[in-house]
Amino acid sequence: MNDSTDSYDDDLELTSYIWRHYASLLTDVERKANRAILAEQKAEAADPSMANLLRTRWGSLNDPEVIAALREGPETFRRRVSERIVxxxxxxxxxxxxxxxxxxxxxxxxxxxxxxxKDWHDNSTS
Structure with missing residues (x-):
């Protein structure tokens, strides 16, 4: 359980929740852009030859729609997609x-x- 002083950001939580549970509602371009984000995250931790392979194979570096979708960064992209899905x-x-x-x-x-x-498994005792 988080303590009530923990920071809670409803927009951030909603974005994460939508991406975890409703990714099936992504468009093809959104899927490609998400794969590019994941490729970049993995590439940052990989050796140079593997990083290049990840970026080339999964990064959609030549797809203008993916480049446009990610223009303002991954966080903005994910928030906008979440808002669209909702x-x-x-x-x-x-x-x-x-x-x-x-x-x-x-x-x-x-x-x-x-x-x-709060636990509401049995609403009759709430």
């Missing part, structure tokens, strides 16, 4: 919030808040 698929998205603190919980099916500790 806007375009409201009937398919369930943003699970704690009934006590209203923070986003870990998964769409979670029944316990890791932020405040």
């Amino acid at each position: 806007r375009d698929f409201p009937e398919q998205i369930f943003i699970n919030r704690c009934p006590a603190c209203q923070r986003i919980v870990r998964t769409p099916k979670a029944q316990q808040c890791l932020w405040c500790g």
Whole structure:
């Protein structure tokens, strides 16, 4: 359980939640851009020859749509995609919030808040 003084950023939590649980709603370009982000992260930790291979094979370096999507950086890209998914698929998205603190919980099916500790597995005793 996180202590109430831990920093909580609703936009950041929502973005992470959407990417973890609703990535199936990404467009083809968004998938390629995400793969490019992951390739770059792995390349940064790899030796130079492996880094070059990762960037070339998975980085979509020559795809103008991917380059445009990532122009403002990976965090901005992921936030915008998250916002689009929430806007375009409201009937398919369930943003699970704690009934006590209203923070986003870990998964769409979670029944316990890791932020405040509230447990709603059995609502009859809440």
